Amino acid sequence: MIAPLVLENVTKAFKDGEQYINILQDISFTAEKGKFTAVIGPSGSGKSTFLSIAGALLTPDHGEVFVNSQSIASYKDKQLANVRLTSIGYIFQAANLVPYLKVNEQLKLVAQMKGNWDREAKQWLGQLLESVGLKARAEYYPHQLSGGEKQRVAIARAFMNNPEIILADEPTANLDQARSDEIVALIAREVKEKEKAAVMVTHDESLLKYCDSVYRMEQGKLIKGK
């Protein structure tokens, strides 16, 4: 079986003043279908950078990224946008919803951008809202929702185009403990149910119980285990 997301010998450096600092050093990583992986590590260790490269938002200096066994190294902006639209679902720290769209329109938008807004997609939208428990909120605007509810919409949006990969960067950073548990449990359930390859960055170790495996980011390396 081919893993949906494979990183091979990825290196990324950023300029800090005069010199370059290697944030990611020769990282290789595989996300398997139906598996929920957590990445932990201190602030500034490069977790978001890692996730950005995995998610076609940032190109590595060296190494390869394979999305569904296609190397995206040579992709242009437009092709990268397509990869993000169809193969990757993001859940950000802030829900990052579009302020002027109702809950159902948030999901509809990504389907429309992909160009497959049809009856099937409409049903799928209903199912997704149902499974994140927001059926009754479909006609609400983001400003009418609580923080947890917004994050649920973001989760549903990430699944809308049925991508193979789900990436979450500290999805619970803005939520209290009870809400955090709820949200991560929800992501875990959806990932299992819909057989996605999921990676979540977090610094809340109490959430690791929902994950299948844990990596630690330290000094540019990704080390398996806590």
Add this chain to the structure above:
Amino acid sequence: MFSLALKEIHFFKLKYSLIGFILFLMASLVFIVSGLAQGLSNDNIAALEDMAATRFYLQEDAENRLDQSGYIIDELEEEIPRDTGWQPLLTQMYRLDAASSETLLDVTLIPIDPEAFLYPSVIEGEDLNDSDMLEIVVDRTMKADGVNIGDTLYEADQDLTFTVVGFTENQTYRHSPIIYIAETAFYNLDLTPHQVANAIVIEEVNEELQTDIHQTLNDGTWVEKDAIIQAVPGHSSEQMSLMMMIAFLIIIAVFVLAAFFYILTIQKLNQFGVLKAIGAKNLFLVGTTLLQVFCLTVISLILATAFTIFVSNILPEGMPFEFDLSLIASYSIMILIVSLLGSLLSSIRIVKVDPQQAMGRTE
């Protein structure tokens, strides 16, 4: 794309209506000033524009101004019959007293052969007859002074009383209405011992006739109507200053609109980053923005046109204002292009947004 653009406008009603309102004001100002330019121009030269004459024979040193040229045409009348295609054009400034008006009315009197090509037909009342009655047809702008058919207008210097029998339209010259009187009646007054004219006009170009007339009068040149219009005192300078105003308005509009759209875009950069991160393409985002600007501008232009119509209706009668839809259409297209260009400028920022910023880097 379209629905996204409209939903945003709908959601942020206040913000977008304010921008729309500014657009509306700009457009209204452009329309109204252009209406005034058109009205003033009409007031000054409409009669010349409508005149069924193509070439004018004037004295060389008249600098194309009708009032600076003059001929005694007794000889011409004898040598070349008018039915070869020419007519004399004589304009006289008069100040007339109307019962309905407290002030004297400035008018341009033109004696005319009612059967010839120079005569414009009336739109109301009766046409002139070739008689020696002091009957006149006057431009309908005189209605604003309370003049009606059957009224008399009095000229004090020569103690003349004219009777209005009909109204013409577009017969204004040098900001005053033209009153036409039958030539027979005019010469019957014995104001001049000779047949006189400021210019000789012909309806159609006729080289032979033009040469004949030139050889008879022997002092002057043939010029085109457009040259006569450009030489009407005030015309060029009036039009130029109004055109300057319009040009400046549009230049100001370019900057104001570009600034507005730029600020609007800057405010939304974060959101554009998020949309890009979840897969939106530049074309989609820029297209949505341009579409919003297009909708806003079109709506504002429609409202501004309606407002201009309203203004043209409430302006006092005597105010020279001309509602010209084709002119408004061309200014509308110009404003539309200007605002789209303005928003295109901020689209550069949209293209430059880095989708990675959605990840919310800790810094």
